Amino acid sequence: MDHIPVLQHEVLQHLDPKPDENIIDGTVGNGGHASLLLEKTAPFGKLLAIDADKQQITNARHALEKYNERIVLVNGSYANIKEIAERVRFKPIHGILLDLGYSSWHVDQSGRGFSFSKNEPLDMRYGLAGLSLQGQDAGKVELTAERIVNEYKEKELAHIFAEYGEEKFSKQIARAIVGHRKVKKISTTFDLVKVIEEAVGMKYRGQNIHYATRTFQALRIVVNGELENLEKALPEALEILASGGRMAIISFHSLEDRIVKHFFQQKEKEGVITILTNKPVTASDQEVISNLRARSAKLRAIQKI
Ligand SMILES: C[S@@+](CC[C@H](N)C(=O)[O-])C[C@H]1O[C@@H](n2cnc3c(N)ncnc32)[C@H](O)[C@@H]1O
Known part of the structure; x- marks a missing residue:
C-alpha cells in the first residue's frame, strides 16, 4: 500500500x-x-x-x-x-x-523486518548506506536488530525494551531471547515473534496491542538512533x-x-x-x-x- x-x-x-x-x-x-x-x-x-x-x-x-x-x-x-x-x-x-x-x-516493501506480521530478516535500518557510521565510527560493523537480539547482554536487552518500548515485561522477554539464542540464532522477525509469544503472549491476552509491538519499536529506535x-x-x-x-x-x-x-x-x-x-x-x-x-x-x- x-x-x-x-x-x-x-x-x-x-x-x-x-x-x-x-x-x-x-x-x-x-x-x-x-x-x-x-x-x-x-x-x-x-x-x-x-x-x-x-x-x-x-x-x-x-x-x-x-x-x-x-x-x-x-x-x-x-x-x-x-x-x-x-x-x-x-x-x-x-x-x-x-x-x-x-x-x-518500509513495512510493506523494504523487506527489512520492520513488521512483526511479515517474515523477513531482522534488520530495521533506514539507512543501508552506513549513514550513522561516518567520522569516528567509520569502520565499525553496522548495528542491526539481529545483532542486538543475538549479541547484547540480557540486562542490556531488558533495559532497551523497557526504555524505548516502554515494555512492562522487558525482563521476561530479554530472558527468553537469551535462552533461545543459546540453542539457535534469532535471524528473522518470525523467530523473534515466536520467542516473545512464548514468553509473554498470555499476558497480552485481551489487550488491544500485539505482544511484539513494543519490542519491535524499541529495536527500531535503537538501531536507528x-x-x-x-x-x-x-x-x-x-x-x-x-x-x-x-x-x-x-x-x-x-x-x-x-x-x-x-x-x-x-x-x-x-x-x-x-x-x-x-x-x-x-x-x-x-x-x-x-x-x-x-x-x-x-x-x-x-x-x-
Ligand atoms: C513517516 S516517513 C515520511 C513520509 C513522508 N512525509 C511522506 O509524506 O511520504 C519517515 C521517513 O523518514 C526517514 N528517516 C528516518 N530517520 C531519518 C533520519 N535520521 N534522517 C532522515 N530521514 C529519516 C525514513 O526513511 C522515512 O522515509
Whole structure:
C-alpha cells in the first residue's frame, strides 16, 4: 500500500507555506507532504528533501518528478540538517517539517523486518548506506536488530525494551531471547515473534496491542538512533530557520513527543519561539478510519521570533 501522509491539512495550516518560500522536508519518504508543500510554494519556492534511506530518495525522486527544478534531494540524516543545508547553500529557510519514523513503504516493501506480521530478516535500518557510521565510527560493523537480539547482554536487552518500548515485561522477554539464542540464532522477525509469544503472549491476552509491538519499536529506535537524532536535529533546525519561519514535527510515540515538547517549552521560555500548538494536534476520527497509522500521530509546531 502507498504511504498516505498523515495530518496533511494540519501540516499546511501550521507551516503556512507561501509562494516562493523555501522549505526543508527532513523526512521526505515517498514525497507526500513534499508535493503538498511544493504546490503551495510555487512558482519559485524550493524544497530541500532529505531522507536517510537511499531507496526512499529514489522513490521521492519519481514521485516529485514534475517539481524537478525546485527540489534538492539529499540522502542523509536530519540529525545533520545544518551541515546539509549549508553544503547545498539552501537559504533563507522559511519552514521545516519532520515526519518521524518509518513509512508504509518500509513495512510493506523494504523487506527489512520492520513488521512483526511479515517474515523477513531482522534488520530495521533506514539507512543501508552506513549513514550513522561516518567520522569516528567509520569502520565499525553496522548495528542491526539481529545483532542486538543475538549479541547484547540480557540486562542490556531488558533495559532497551523497557526504555524505548516502554515494555512492562522487558525482563521476561530479554530472558527468553537469551535462552533461545543459546540453542539457535534469532535471524528473522518470525523467530523473534515466536520467542516473545512464548514468553509473554498470555499476558497480552485481551489487550488491544500485539505482544511484539513494543519490542519491535524499541529495536527500531535503537538501531536507528532515533531519539539521539531528534535531540541533535531540533536545535540545529531552529538555528537555521529564518526569523518568522515555522517548524512542524510529527511524532508517533511518547518518547519522541516528549523530546519535542520539552525542547519547544524551553525555547519559548528563552523567548526564541512562539509555540503554535498548545496541545499536540492529532488526527480526526475520519482520518484514522482511512489511515490507521494516523491514530498515534502528534503534531507540534512553532514559529521563530
Ligand atoms: C513517516 S516517513 C515520511 C513520509 C513522508 N512525509 C511522506 O509524506 O511520504 C519517515 C521517513 O523518514 C526517514 N528517516 C528516518 N530517520 C531519518 C533520519 N535520521 N534522517 C532522515 N530521514 C529519516 C525514513 O526513511 C522515512 O522515509
